[in-house]
Amino acid sequence: MSIQISAQSVKELRNKTGAGMMDCKKALQASDGNIPIAIENLRKKGLASADKKMSRITTEGIIESYIHAGAKIGVLIELNCETDFVARRVEFQKLSRDIAMQIAACPSVSYINTNDIPKHVIDSETKIELGKEDVSEKPIDIQEKIVNGRIEKRFKEMALLDQPFIRNTDITIEELIKTHISLLGENIQVRRFQKFILGEGIEKKQDNLKNEVSSMIEQSSESR
Template sequence: MPIQISAQYVKELRLKTGAGMMDCKKALQESEGDFDKAVENLRKKGLASASKKAGRRTTEGIIESYIHAGSKIGVMVEINCETDFVARRSEFQELSRNIAMQIAACPLVEYVDIESIPTNIVKQEKSIEMSKEDIVNKPEKVRKQIVEGRINKKLSELSLLSQPFIRNPDITIRDLINQNISLMGENIQVKRFVRFLLGEGSEQSRQHFSEEVANMIKS
Protein backbone atom coordinates (compact mmCIF):
# COMPACT_ATOMS: atom_id res chain seq x y z
CA MET A 1 0.00 0.00 0.00
CA PRO A 2 1.45 3.43 -0.96
CA ILE A 3 2.56 5.61 1.95
CA GLN A 4 0.60 8.76 2.72
CA ILE A 5 2.20 12.00 1.48
CA SER A 6 1.08 15.41 2.76
CA ALA A 7 -0.20 18.00 0.29
CA GLN A 8 2.44 20.47 1.54
CA TYR A 9 5.23 18.00 0.78
CA VAL A 10 3.84 17.48 -2.72
CA LYS A 11 3.61 21.25 -3.22
CA GLU A 12 7.24 21.74 -2.16
CA LEU A 13 8.39 19.11 -4.65
CA ARG A 14 6.32 20.71 -7.41
CA LEU A 15 7.84 24.14 -6.72
CA LYS A 16 11.35 22.70 -6.83
CA THR A 17 10.94 20.60 -9.98
CA GLY A 18 8.08 22.15 -11.96
CA ALA A 19 6.49 18.70 -12.37
CA GLY A 20 2.74 18.09 -12.09
CA MET A 21 1.06 17.52 -8.74
CA MET A 22 0.18 13.87 -9.42
CA ASP A 23 3.69 13.17 -10.74
CA CYS A 24 5.16 14.68 -7.58
CA LYS A 25 2.89 12.65 -5.35
CA LYS A 26 3.73 9.44 -7.19
CA ALA A 27 7.48 10.20 -7.07
CA LEU A 28 7.32 10.76 -3.31
CA GLN A 29 5.38 7.54 -2.81
CA GLU A 30 7.82 5.57 -4.95
CA SER A 31 10.78 7.00 -3.04
CA GLU A 32 9.01 6.32 0.28
CA GLY A 33 9.08 9.99 1.18
CA ASP A 34 12.76 10.55 0.30
CA PHE A 35 12.60 14.11 -1.11
CA ASP A 36 16.02 14.12 -2.81
CA LYS A 37 15.39 10.76 -4.44
CA ALA A 38 12.00 11.97 -5.66
CA VAL A 39 13.64 15.08 -7.18
CA GLU A 40 16.22 12.91 -8.93
CA ASN A 41 13.57 10.60 -10.36
CA LEU A 42 11.43 13.48 -11.58
CA ARG A 43 14.40 15.16 -13.24
CA LYS A 44 15.20 11.95 -15.06
CA LYS A 45 11.60 11.67 -16.24
CA GLY A 46 11.47 15.38 -17.07
CA LEU A 47 14.63 15.24 -19.12
CA ALA A 48 13.36 12.20 -21.00
CA SER A 49 10.10 14.01 -21.66
CA ALA A 50 11.95 17.09 -22.86
CA SER A 51 14.13 15.00 -25.12
CA LYS A 52 11.06 13.54 -26.86
CA LYS A 53 9.72 17.05 -27.50
CA ALA A 54 13.03 18.51 -28.69
CA GLY A 55 12.31 17.87 -32.36
CA ARG A 56 8.96 19.65 -32.39
CA ARG A 57 8.65 22.94 -34.28
CA THR A 58 8.64 26.09 -32.17
CA THR A 59 7.00 28.88 -34.16
CA GLU A 60 5.38 30.79 -31.30
CA GLY A 61 6.81 32.48 -28.22
CA ILE A 62 7.82 35.93 -27.06
CA ILE A 63 10.68 38.41 -27.20
CA GLU A 64 11.51 39.26 -23.60
CA SER A 65 13.44 42.36 -22.59
CA TYR A 66 15.16 43.21 -19.35
CA ILE A 67 16.63 46.57 -18.38
CA HIS A 68 18.73 46.58 -15.25
CA ALA A 69 18.21 49.26 -12.60
CA GLY A 70 19.95 52.42 -13.74
CA SER A 71 19.31 51.65 -17.41
CA LYS A 72 22.95 50.78 -18.06
CA ILE A 73 22.56 47.16 -19.09
CA GLY A 74 19.80 45.60 -21.17
CA VAL A 75 18.93 42.26 -22.74
CA MET A 76 16.57 41.09 -25.46
CA VAL A 77 15.96 37.36 -25.87
CA GLU A 78 13.66 35.35 -28.11
CA ILE A 79 12.11 32.31 -26.40
CA ASN A 80 10.11 29.97 -28.63
CA CYS A 81 7.37 27.44 -27.87
CA GLU A 82 4.82 25.53 -29.95
CA THR A 83 1.59 27.43 -29.35
CA ASP A 84 0.40 30.93 -28.56
CA PHE A 85 -1.54 29.45 -25.62
CA VAL A 86 1.70 28.44 -23.86
CA ALA A 87 3.39 31.71 -24.84
CA ARG A 88 0.70 33.54 -22.88
CA ARG A 89 1.04 31.38 -19.77
CA SER A 90 2.47 33.12 -16.71
CA GLU A 91 4.97 30.26 -16.23
CA PHE A 92 6.36 30.77 -19.73
CA GLN A 93 6.66 34.51 -19.22
CA GLU A 94 8.37 33.97 -15.87
CA LEU A 95 10.83 31.58 -17.52
CA SER A 96 11.57 34.15 -20.24
CA ARG A 97 12.11 36.85 -17.62
CA ASN A 98 14.47 34.63 -15.64
CA ILE A 99 16.49 33.80 -18.75
CA ALA A 100 16.77 37.48 -19.70
CA MET A 101 18.03 38.31 -16.21
CA GLN A 102 20.45 35.37 -16.39
CA ILE A 103 21.95 36.74 -19.60
CA ALA A 104 22.36 40.16 -17.99
CA ALA A 105 24.19 38.59 -15.05
CA CYS A 106 26.56 36.49 -17.22
CA PRO A 107 28.84 38.79 -19.23
CA LEU A 108 30.94 35.89 -20.59
CA VAL A 109 27.97 34.18 -22.23
CA GLU A 110 27.92 34.65 -26.01
CA TYR A 111 26.07 31.63 -27.40
CA VAL A 112 22.84 29.78 -26.65
CA ASP A 113 24.56 26.41 -26.21
CA ILE A 114 27.90 24.70 -26.78
CA GLU A 115 26.69 23.30 -30.11
CA SER A 116 26.22 26.88 -31.36
CA ILE A 117 29.88 27.82 -30.83
CA PRO A 118 31.64 28.06 -34.23
CA THR A 119 34.24 25.38 -34.99
CA ASN A 120 36.93 27.98 -35.64
CA ILE A 121 36.49 29.37 -32.12
CA VAL A 122 36.91 25.90 -30.62
CA LYS A 123 40.03 25.23 -32.71
CA GLN A 124 41.50 28.60 -31.76
CA GLU A 125 40.95 27.96 -28.05
CA LYS A 126 42.53 24.50 -28.33
CA SER A 127 45.56 25.95 -30.09
CA ILE A 128 46.01 28.57 -27.37
CA GLU A 129 45.69 26.02 -24.56
CA MET A 130 48.10 23.53 -26.18
CA SER A 131 50.77 26.24 -26.34
CA LYS A 132 50.56 27.39 -22.73
CA GLU A 133 53.82 27.20 -20.81
CA ASP A 134 52.44 25.34 -17.79
CA ILE A 135 51.79 22.18 -19.86
CA VAL A 136 54.28 22.46 -22.72
CA ASN A 137 56.73 20.00 -21.13
CA LYS A 138 54.13 17.43 -20.08
CA PRO A 139 53.61 14.14 -21.99
CA GLU A 140 51.38 14.47 -25.04
CA LYS A 141 48.59 12.34 -23.55
CA VAL A 142 48.55 14.38 -20.35
CA ARG A 143 48.58 17.65 -22.30
CA LYS A 144 45.56 16.57 -24.32
CA GLN A 145 43.64 15.59 -21.19
CA ILE A 146 44.40 18.93 -19.53
CA VAL A 147 43.47 20.88 -22.65
CA GLU A 148 40.23 18.95 -23.05
CA GLY A 149 39.22 19.81 -19.50
CA ARG A 150 40.08 23.47 -19.96
CA ILE A 151 38.26 23.67 -23.30
CA ASN A 152 35.12 22.09 -21.87
CA LYS A 153 35.20 24.64 -19.05
CA LYS A 154 35.71 27.51 -21.48
CA LEU A 155 32.91 26.40 -23.79
CA SER A 156 30.56 26.02 -20.82
CA GLU A 157 31.37 29.59 -19.77
CA LEU A 158 30.36 30.81 -23.25
CA SER A 159 27.11 28.78 -23.30
CA LEU A 160 23.88 30.13 -21.80
CA LEU A 161 22.29 26.70 -21.30
CA SER A 162 25.35 25.50 -19.36
CA GLN A 163 25.14 28.27 -16.76
CA PRO A 164 24.03 27.54 -13.18
CA PHE A 165 20.65 29.22 -12.72
CA ILE A 166 21.20 32.37 -10.64
CA ARG A 167 18.08 31.73 -8.56
CA ASN A 168 18.97 28.09 -7.93
CA PRO A 169 22.63 27.18 -8.68
CA ASP A 170 21.84 23.48 -8.18
CA ILE A 171 20.38 23.41 -11.71
CA THR A 172 21.50 24.78 -15.06
CA ILE A 173 19.48 26.90 -17.47
CA ARG A 174 19.06 23.77 -19.59
CA ASP A 175 17.56 21.99 -16.55
CA LEU A 176 15.27 24.97 -15.92
CA ILE A 177 13.99 24.88 -19.49
CA ASN A 178 13.50 21.10 -19.33
CA GLN A 179 11.48 21.49 -16.13
CA ASN A 180 9.22 23.96 -17.91
CA ILE A 181 8.91 21.65 -20.92
CA SER A 182 7.74 18.94 -18.56
CA LEU A 183 5.37 21.37 -16.82
CA MET A 184 3.82 22.90 -19.95
CA GLY A 185 4.02 19.93 -22.30
CA GLU A 186 5.64 21.78 -25.21
CA ASN A 187 9.08 22.14 -26.69
CA ILE A 188 10.75 25.37 -25.50
CA GLN A 189 13.90 26.82 -27.03
CA VAL A 190 16.05 29.90 -26.67
CA LYS A 191 16.36 31.15 -30.24
CA ARG A 192 18.74 34.11 -29.87
CA PHE A 193 19.67 36.95 -27.58
CA VAL A 194 21.56 40.22 -27.51
CA ARG A 195 23.07 42.11 -24.59
CA PHE A 196 23.48 45.91 -24.51
CA LEU A 197 25.93 47.50 -22.13
CA LEU A 198 26.35 51.25 -21.76
CA GLY A 199 29.97 52.06 -22.62
CA GLU A 200 30.51 48.52 -23.85
CA GLY A 201 34.16 47.52 -24.10
CA SER A 202 35.06 48.16 -20.50
CA GLU A 203 35.68 44.84 -18.71
CA GLN A 204 35.42 46.61 -15.38
CA SER A 205 31.95 47.87 -16.29
CA ARG A 206 30.89 44.38 -17.39
CA GLN A 207 31.90 42.89 -14.06
CA HIS A 208 30.33 45.72 -12.07
CA PHE A 209 26.93 45.48 -13.74
CA SER A 210 26.78 41.66 -13.69
CA GLU A 211 27.45 41.75 -9.94
CA GLU A 212 24.69 44.33 -9.51
CA VAL A 213 22.21 42.08 -11.30
CA ALA A 214 23.22 39.04 -9.25
CA ASN A 215 22.92 40.98 -5.99
CA MET A 216 19.52 42.36 -6.95
CA ILE A 217 18.22 38.88 -7.77
CA LYS A 218 19.39 37.51 -4.41
CA SER A 219 17.72 40.30 -2.47
Protein backbone atom coordinates (compact mmCIF):
# COMPACT_ATOMS: atom_id res chain seq x y z
CA MET A 1 0.00 0.00 0.00
CA SER A 2 1.39 3.40 -1.02
CA ILE A 3 2.03 5.93 1.71
CA GLN A 4 0.30 9.31 1.63
CA ILE A 5 2.53 12.02 0.18
CA SER A 6 1.79 15.63 1.07
CA ALA A 7 1.51 18.32 -1.61
CA GLN A 8 4.25 20.24 0.21
CA SER A 9 6.69 17.31 -0.16
CA VAL A 10 5.88 17.03 -3.87
CA LYS A 11 6.42 20.76 -4.32
CA GLU A 12 9.74 20.63 -2.44
CA LEU A 13 10.99 17.74 -4.59
CA ARG A 14 9.89 19.50 -7.78
CA ASN A 15 11.76 22.67 -6.75
CA LYS A 16 14.90 20.65 -6.08
CA THR A 17 14.82 18.59 -9.29
CA GLY A 18 12.62 20.33 -11.85
CA ALA A 19 10.84 17.02 -12.51
CA GLY A 20 7.10 16.79 -13.22
CA MET A 21 4.57 16.70 -10.38
CA MET A 22 3.50 13.09 -11.03
CA ASP A 23 7.11 11.92 -11.35
CA CYS A 24 7.90 13.59 -8.02
CA LYS A 25 4.91 11.97 -6.33
CA LYS A 26 5.82 8.51 -7.65
CA ALA A 27 9.44 8.96 -6.61
CA LEU A 28 8.39 9.94 -3.09
CA GLN A 29 6.03 6.98 -2.82
CA ALA A 30 8.76 4.61 -4.01
CA SER A 31 11.18 6.02 -1.42
CA ASP A 32 8.64 6.08 1.44
CA GLY A 33 8.77 9.86 1.49
CA ASN A 34 12.56 10.09 1.74
CA ILE A 35 13.43 13.16 -0.34
CA PRO A 36 17.22 12.52 -0.77
CA ILE A 37 16.51 8.98 -2.04
CA ALA A 38 13.74 10.31 -4.30
CA ILE A 39 16.15 12.91 -5.73
CA GLU A 40 18.75 10.23 -6.46
CA ASN A 41 16.17 7.99 -8.17
CA LEU A 42 14.83 10.85 -10.27
CA ARG A 43 18.37 11.81 -11.25
CA LYS A 44 19.17 8.27 -12.39
CA LYS A 45 15.91 8.08 -14.32
CA GLY A 46 16.53 11.48 -15.91
CA LEU A 47 20.11 10.69 -16.94
CA ALA A 48 19.06 7.39 -18.50
CA SER A 49 16.25 9.11 -20.40
CA ALA A 50 18.57 11.91 -21.53
CA ASP A 51 21.23 9.53 -22.85
CA LYS A 52 18.71 8.13 -25.36
CA LYS A 53 18.01 11.61 -26.76
CA MET A 54 21.57 12.92 -27.02
CA SER A 55 22.11 11.73 -30.60
CA ARG A 56 19.23 13.84 -31.93
CA ILE A 57 20.05 16.85 -34.12
CA THR A 58 19.68 20.26 -32.46
CA THR A 59 19.08 23.14 -34.87
CA GLU A 60 17.05 25.54 -32.72
CA GLY A 61 17.88 27.35 -29.49
CA ILE A 62 19.01 30.76 -28.29
CA ILE A 63 22.09 32.93 -27.87
CA GLU A 64 22.31 34.08 -24.27
CA SER A 65 24.48 36.81 -22.74
CA TYR A 66 25.64 37.38 -19.20
CA ILE A 67 27.48 40.42 -17.85
CA HIS A 68 28.97 39.99 -14.39
CA ALA A 69 28.51 42.70 -11.75
CA GLY A 70 30.95 45.53 -12.41
CA ALA A 71 30.86 44.91 -16.17
CA LYS A 72 34.39 43.43 -16.17
CA ILE A 73 33.43 39.94 -17.43
CA GLY A 74 30.92 39.00 -20.14
CA VAL A 75 29.83 35.73 -21.72
CA LEU A 76 28.00 34.82 -24.92
CA ILE A 77 26.70 31.26 -25.28
CA GLU A 78 24.76 29.40 -27.96
CA LEU A 79 22.53 26.71 -26.44
CA ASN A 80 20.75 24.44 -28.93
CA CYS A 81 17.61 22.32 -28.73
CA GLU A 82 15.38 20.58 -31.28
CA THR A 83 12.41 22.95 -31.62
CA ASP A 84 11.62 26.64 -31.30
CA PHE A 85 8.83 25.68 -28.86
CA VAL A 86 11.35 24.40 -26.31
CA ALA A 87 13.73 27.31 -27.02
CA ARG A 88 10.97 29.65 -25.81
CA ARG A 89 10.33 27.67 -22.62
CA VAL A 90 11.20 29.47 -19.38
CA GLU A 91 13.13 26.40 -18.17
CA PHE A 92 15.35 26.38 -21.27
CA GLN A 93 16.06 30.10 -21.04
CA LYS A 94 16.89 29.84 -17.35
CA LEU A 95 19.26 26.97 -18.14
CA SER A 96 21.08 29.10 -20.72
CA ARG A 97 21.48 31.94 -18.19
CA ASP A 98 22.76 29.55 -15.53
CA ILE A 99 25.35 28.07 -17.90
CA ALA A 100 26.48 31.53 -19.03
CA MET A 101 26.89 32.53 -15.37
CA GLN A 102 28.81 29.30 -14.73
CA ILE A 103 31.28 30.13 -17.51
CA ALA A 104 31.84 33.61 -16.07
CA ALA A 105 32.49 32.11 -12.63
CA CYS A 106 35.06 29.54 -13.84
CA PRO A 107 38.33 31.22 -14.94
CA SER A 108 39.90 27.95 -16.13
CA VAL A 109 37.02 26.89 -18.40
CA SER A 110 37.96 27.23 -22.08
CA TYR A 111 36.29 24.22 -23.74
CA ILE A 112 32.88 22.53 -23.73
CA ASN A 113 34.26 19.07 -22.91
CA THR A 114 37.64 17.38 -22.58
CA ASN A 115 37.41 15.94 -26.12
CA ASP A 116 37.60 19.51 -27.46
CA ILE A 117 41.03 20.17 -25.95
CA PRO A 118 43.53 20.39 -28.85
CA LYS A 119 46.64 18.21 -29.07
CA HIS A 120 49.08 21.09 -28.65
CA VAL A 121 47.49 21.96 -25.30
CA ILE A 122 47.65 18.31 -24.20
CA ASP A 123 51.31 18.09 -25.22
CA SER A 124 52.16 21.37 -23.49
CA GLU A 125 50.47 20.41 -20.21
CA THR A 126 52.09 16.98 -20.28
CA LYS A 127 55.54 18.51 -20.82
CA ILE A 128 55.02 20.91 -17.92
CA GLU A 129 54.02 18.09 -15.55
CA LEU A 130 56.90 15.84 -16.64
CA GLY A 131 59.33 18.67 -15.96
CA LYS A 132 58.26 19.17 -12.36
CA GLU A 133 60.86 18.12 -9.83
CA ASP A 134 58.56 15.92 -7.77
CA VAL A 135 57.78 13.91 -10.92
CA SER A 136 61.14 13.76 -12.71
CA GLU A 137 62.80 12.08 -9.73
CA LYS A 138 60.34 9.17 -9.77
CA PRO A 139 60.67 5.90 -11.77
CA ILE A 140 59.25 6.05 -15.32
CA ASP A 141 56.15 3.93 -14.55
CA ILE A 142 55.31 6.07 -11.51
CA GLN A 143 55.87 9.24 -13.52
CA GLU A 144 53.26 8.14 -16.03
CA LYS A 145 50.63 7.46 -13.35
CA ILE A 146 51.25 10.78 -11.59
CA VAL A 147 51.21 12.81 -14.82
CA ASN A 148 48.08 11.08 -16.15
CA GLY A 149 46.25 11.78 -12.90
CA ARG A 150 47.25 15.43 -12.85
CA ILE A 151 46.49 15.93 -16.54
CA GLU A 152 43.03 14.39 -16.16
CA LYS A 153 42.28 16.70 -13.23
CA ARG A 154 43.62 19.73 -15.11
CA PHE A 155 41.56 19.00 -18.23
CA LYS A 156 38.39 18.60 -16.18
CA GLU A 157 39.03 22.07 -14.77
CA MET A 158 39.16 23.36 -18.36
CA ALA A 159 35.95 21.62 -19.52
CA LEU A 160 32.54 23.24 -18.93
CA LEU A 161 30.55 20.00 -18.73
CA ASP A 162 32.74 18.66 -15.90
CA GLN A 163 32.23 21.68 -13.63
CA PRO A 164 30.15 21.38 -10.43
CA PHE A 165 27.06 23.54 -10.93
CA ILE A 166 27.50 26.73 -8.88
CA ARG A 167 23.88 26.67 -7.70
CA ASN A 168 24.00 22.99 -6.71
CA THR A 169 27.49 21.52 -6.40
CA ASP A 170 26.09 17.99 -6.04
CA ILE A 171 25.68 17.86 -9.83
CA THR A 172 27.85 18.77 -12.81
CA ILE A 173 26.85 20.98 -15.73
CA GLU A 174 26.54 17.83 -17.84
CA GLU A 175 24.07 16.37 -15.34
CA LEU A 176 22.20 19.68 -15.18
CA ILE A 177 21.76 19.63 -18.96
CA LYS A 178 20.68 15.99 -18.94
CA THR A 179 18.08 16.79 -16.28
CA HIS A 180 16.63 19.43 -18.58
CA ILE A 181 16.72 17.03 -21.53
CA SER A 182 14.55 14.68 -19.51
CA LEU A 183 12.32 17.52 -18.30
CA LEU A 184 11.76 19.16 -21.71
CA GLY A 185 11.84 15.99 -23.82
CA GLU A 186 14.42 17.23 -26.31
CA ASN A 187 18.15 17.00 -26.81
CA ILE A 188 20.05 20.06 -25.54
CA GLN A 189 23.64 20.89 -26.51
CA VAL A 190 26.06 23.70 -25.74
CA ARG A 191 27.32 24.53 -29.22
CA ARG A 192 29.83 27.27 -28.42
CA PHE A 193 30.65 30.05 -26.00
CA GLN A 194 32.95 33.04 -25.74
CA LYS A 195 34.18 34.77 -22.60
CA PHE A 196 35.19 38.44 -22.62
CA ILE A 197 37.42 39.87 -19.90
CA LEU A 198 37.96 43.63 -19.86
CA GLY A 199 41.45 44.55 -21.02
CA GLU A 200 42.43 40.97 -21.86
CA GLY A 201 45.18 40.82 -24.48
CA ILE A 202 46.10 44.50 -24.15
CA GLU A 203 49.69 45.10 -23.16
CA LYS A 204 49.54 47.52 -20.27
CA LYS A 205 52.25 50.16 -19.91
CA GLN A 206 54.59 49.33 -17.05
CA ASP A 207 56.18 52.51 -15.67
CA ASN A 208 59.72 52.04 -14.49
CA LEU A 209 59.99 54.40 -11.52
CA LYS A 210 63.78 54.20 -11.37
CA ASN A 211 64.21 55.17 -15.05
CA GLU A 212 61.60 57.90 -14.74
CA VAL A 213 63.38 59.49 -11.75
CA SER A 214 66.77 59.22 -13.49
CA SER A 215 65.37 60.94 -16.56
CA MET A 216 63.94 63.77 -14.46
CA ILE A 217 67.34 64.25 -12.73
CA GLU A 218 69.15 64.39 -16.08
CA GLN A 219 66.69 66.93 -17.48
CA SER A 220 67.09 69.05 -14.34
CA SER A 221 70.91 68.96 -14.63
CA GLU A 222 70.85 69.94 -18.32
CA SER A 223 68.59 72.92 -17.66
CA ARG A 224 71.00 74.46 -15.14
